[in-house]
Amino acid sequence: MKGAVRGHMVAWDLFSFVGVMAYAASGAVVAIEEQYDMFGVCVLGFVTSFGGGILRNVVVGIPLKSFWSQTSMFLAAFGTLVAILLLPTRWLLHGKRWIVVFDAIGLSAFAIQGALYAKQMHYPLIAVVMAAVLTGIGGGLIRDVLAGRKPFVLREEIYAVWAMLAGLVIGLGWVDGRHPVRLYVLFAAIFALRLLSVWRNWHIPRK
Amino acid sequence: MKGAVRGHMVAWDLFSFVGVMAYAASGAVVAIEEQYDMFGVCVLGFVTSFGGGILRNVVVGIPLKSFWSQTSMFLAAFGTLVAILLLPTRWLLHGKRWIVVFDAIGLSAFAIQGALYAKQMHYPLIAVVMAAVLTGIGGGLIRDVLAGRKPFVLREEIYAVWAMLAGLVIGLGWVDGRHPVRLYVLFAAIFALRLLSVWRNWHIPRK
Amino acid sequence: MKGAVRGHMVAWDLFSFVGVMAYAASGAVVAIEEQYDMFGVCVLGFVTSFGGGILRNVVVGIPLKSFWSQTSMFLAAFGTLVAILLLPTRWLLHGKRWIVVFDAIGLSAFAIQGALYAKQMHYPLIAVVMAAVLTGIGGGLIRDVLAGRKPFVLREEIYAVWAMLAGLVIGLGWVDGRHPVRLYVLFAAIFALRLLSVWRNWHIPRK
Structure with a gap:
């Protein structure tokens, strides 16, 4: 395996880990x-992570079937949950603003991976x-x-639309797995758009 | 392809289109x-349509997999939703009584198609x-x-029971795809029973 | 088929029947x-049974596909539901305390069978x-x-944790289908732990 390819895989694995942990944290917070x-x-x-x-x-x-072999992801989620159950609630409240950032990483990474998955299967x-x-x-x-x-x-905030956008861009063939740079650009764009939606308090209009 | 067979397919496609659009409208109304x-x-x-x-x-x-190739159905649902989002709310309220009729067409067509699908697979x-x-x-x-x-x-009205009836009739082999006339009769019966339930305000008793 | 093997199958089928009927009853009670x-x-x-x-x-x-051929289970659930709809409500309230016992049989039997199923498929x-x-x-x-x-x-009571425990014991290979005695011991343990949780009013702590 070439070093560059391995580097890209490490990068995407990292995004996925951050996303899995952020999603697990958001599920735990809702449950609490x-x-x-x-x-x-x-x-x-x-449930939120997977x-x-x-x-x-x-x-x-x-x-x-292959879904069940991603042991390291399950461990990452489990570790996050144990940490949340053990750490003082005060810290949790403090960390809540950071969850938005990590969650945006997850949204972008998951939407892109989901779309690539379906695209590869033609x-x-x-x-x-829909997969995105x-x-x-x-x-x-x-x-x-x-x-x-x-x-x-x-009902709130602009969230799913960015996942839809990632799906469209990949579904139309503008970005695919053979062009890592484009993938990173797409990842950064979806991530930035999601954060912008939160910070500028954008909303989708109602009927 | 014989003209008669093509004619039947056109008829059933038409029922499906009407159903998909009525179901999409009912989902949109609930969301609004x-x-x-x-x-x-x-x-x-x-979600309501598909x-x-x-x-x-x-x-x-x-x-x-084959589910995802019915592009024209997705477009019909999408067009309905765009129309609902653009048209004045006043018109929507006006159209609500018609939704019951279109919805009954959908219920009958979908139940019959679902049952035929499972029956063909033995x-x-x-x-x-259950498929119906x-x-x-x-x-x-x-x-x-x-x-x-x-x-x-x-909890309300007699709705699912008519789908169940369609499933029973097809599951018992009384009606199948080789006898188009019987299919139309079944379609009309389920449609009429559903409308009757609404107009006569029939309810399933509670315990 | 050896008599002993047949005997074991009869025992497990019996547990499943009791479980299916108890689960159907719990679903019916919630709906009422x-x-x-x-x-x-x-x-x-x-839905609760299956x-x-x-x-x-x-x-x-x-x-x-094979799920749909367990006709006798469907009939057991259906019979239970008919009985509940026909019997006087007074009897139902009387029987509610027994549901806990039957439900515990179902929990134990279903968790073990689910785990064995996934384990056999490696x-x-x-x-x-997760299967348990x-x-x-x-x-x-x-x-x-x-x-x-x-x-x-x-949010209440210790219930799912015992299913998880059954899954762990089978997943780790400590108990499998080749050792019927161990399976019975596991079944009795999960059943007893569930009943103990109810009778001693055990709860999982909150954060």
């Missing part, structure tokens, strides 16, 4: 807010977009349903 | 009622009935869960 | 409490644990979501 017990915290954490990928595979029709455009959106927001959707909340992606 | 943003309107619209078919394939175990009776019910009501079920509502099919 | 109609009672009953197995197959990636430990948990609690999870409730397994 809903006064769920420690098991509920772990379930919502795992629910999107599972939902994508199920809905788009990709076999799930799915039509709509399925590629489901990988990016599916976990949060299930988290909110299991917490008895109305899914926040359906 | 819940004050979801425009993205939420699109998600609930698509969630039943996806759920059927997943639960009954039919591969999903599934046992219970799976054929899931295709007919699955989208509305997910719509209500994502809207934070108790699913209306579980 | 939520004032759902008789169709809603049947849906929640079936939703866990379906969710396990979908999430872990096991084909669903899935990694995390997937075996999903088979044991998945039905109740969907039941609560469809009833518009926060899932009780995420």
